[in-house]
Amino acid sequence: MTPDQVSDYCIEQMRMAFSSYLPADEVAAVFIEPIQGDAGLVVPPTKFVKDLRTLCDEYGILLISEEVQQGFGRTGKWFGIENFDVVPDAIVMGKGIASGLPLGGVVARAEYMDNWEAPAHLFTAAGNPVCCAAAIATIGVIRDEGLLEHATRLGEHVMARFRKMQERFEIIGDVRGIGLSIGVDLVTNRETKERHREAAAKICYRAWEKGLLLSFFSGSVLRIQPPLVITREQMDSALDAIEESFEDFTAGRIPDSVLETVKGW
Ligand SMILES: Cc1ncc(COP(=O)(O)O)c(C=O)c1O
Structure with missing residues (x-):
């Protein structure tokens, strides 16, 4: 529709x-x-x-x-x-x-x-x-401290970075949100839009190993809702960690065993 x-x-x-x-x-x-x-x-x-x-x-x-x-x-x-x-x-x-x-x-x-x-x-x-x-x-x-404007401006930057990642990674089905309330929806297939829980869980686990606390909700949606005081540099280093985790997942470098411990929403 x-x-x-x-x-x-x-x-x-x-x-x-x-x-x-x-x-x-x-x-x-x-x-x-x-x-x-x-x-x-x-x-x-x-x-x-x-x-x-x-x-x-x-x-x-x-x-x-x-x-x-x-x-x-x-x-x-x-x-x-x-x-x-x-x-x-x-x-x-x-x-x-x-x-x-x-x-x-x-x-x-x-x-x-x-x-x-x-x-x-x-x-x-x-x-x-x-x-x-x-x-x-x-x-x-x-x-x-102008955090409303900061959320809008930084949010646009974050969305743009995820949209670029979407060109690289087939599993990113949708990037959506407003300001610093952003969801990255992972799918097994962009046509059927089936939720890709395994990808969400593994990517969150690898991000955690890299020092980034990342969670997912609705089974497959990466939750990007940082504190509003986050700087652009801190955000970029978080986004780098997420992008590397996508690379690791795509290359099959995150073992199935992590699925026993990861809990999303
Ligand atoms: C939209 C919304 N309402 C309410 C709650 C729960 O709030 P509280 O834990 O303060 O009851 C949450 C999350 O915990 C939430 O996301």
Whole structure:
């Protein structure tokens, strides 16, 4: 399908659900990751995200962006949903929000937040002052050190390098993502697009032997989501290690025995 066709198909599936087994007035909210993360770094067509917003508005359903993985500057915008020019009713955030200290948050329009009465948001560890200080410092660093622009610029460089590798290595089926949220989809065959788990596992193992922590999700997609403070030089040395690992895999220099220990997502 084309991106437009797949968008229409997915929206149609939701309309069909609303008209048969899932009454729309029983649906409070639709939660989406603006870019699917662990599902294999799948970037939706902009048309889909916009049409989803329209569909939710039509039925009075809240649209909530789950930004735990794509948020906080990773895609070159503060939040992943901004890449699609859509405003959600609420945003769920975590992970990068406090640079490793445990913190999560929910932001929503005042008209909703004001209607959720106490103790709707009572959590034992909520609002920890040290974690909140880390989040404030993180926001300052992202803003003052230009990390949004850095993620966009470096992301383009990384995508270009993987696209060059794609010309060399038949097993690279797709390179996709936005900013520093990039997935490299490995396939046994570019026509059938069958997942190449063995390649992903072996390449991650060889990369680890070279000193690079690399993981994969959805069975076959290399996960390229470095810290936003990574320099171009550090990124290039990581990409060199990955490229050498591709060479080793293609030449059959990574033994099957490593498959017993590698665990991907
Ligand atoms: C999109 C997304 N949401 C939520 C989580 C889980 O977050 P937590 O471990 O803070 O519950 C993850 C990954 O761990 C994730 O990728």
